[in-house]
Amino acid sequence: MQPLQDLYPDDFSHCYGCGRLNTDGLHVKSEWHNGGAIARFRPAPYHIALPGFVYGGLIASLADCHAMATAAGASMVAAGLVPGRDPTPRFVTASLQVDFLRPTPVGTELILRAKAVERGEKKVVVEMSVWAGEAECAKARVIAVRAPAAMLPQ
């Protein structure tokens, strides 16, 4: 199975956070697993807030893209499609809430585990935790909506 972001249509694959066609981007990759999605990301040495600790804006960015993929995966399952095999529909972020539970250490791969906790036709609510090893460093709650017509390629 492929990461969900690699199955966005080309027009939706330029995202700085997760687009495979954005050569300057972060390339967040979310894999569907057990009814939710997992992403793994190793921050660059310059992705710091203070020396030794990961930048919160990076964590918010990872949460944002990972939540959109999770929302898409949940909507696919509901429609009888297979996340990681079938094309991924593009959601966008209506609201992003990140609670930082403790400083996130650098030098460790971060693991984001997300699930959809509410799902409607147009709106999906995703919750996730961000882990550095055994430490839960952040939680996020993200409201995803289907990409509106105004954002679609003309």
Add this chain to the structure above:
Amino acid sequence: MQPLQDLYPDDFSHCYGCGRLNTDGLHVKSEWHNGGAIARFRPAPYHIALPGFVYGGLIASLADCHAMATAAGASMVAAGLVPGRDPTPRFVTASLQVDFLRPTPVGTELILRAKAVERGEKKVVVEMSVWAGEAECAKARVIAVRAPAAMLPQ
């Protein structure tokens, strides 16, 4: 007067979002004005979510750093210090909430206007709006706390 981030002590000036010593970073600059803070930022062409629209994770990052500077400025004023002249104390983010009101167009300078709406000894709550020209594109509410001892340089 200087941007508040340029008056963080050197040890606190490595932030990817706003540290003057982070050569790979975004260099968010917040200026104290009329009891609040204003930041101006022009996203790079690759800072997109979909073609034509700014990446939400970037907006969250700008909000994060701008809120920390705003919290610091409010705490300075309460202590009889002058934001933009005296050294800026370092706050860190406890919680970050961003509501995306409409897609944020690229090619325009973004303006972030923030104020502290609650202020205690250790915790400051900041609210802001993110504007692209005449359009209010996002709102953020951020809880800032004084950098804990565990994050200070040893």
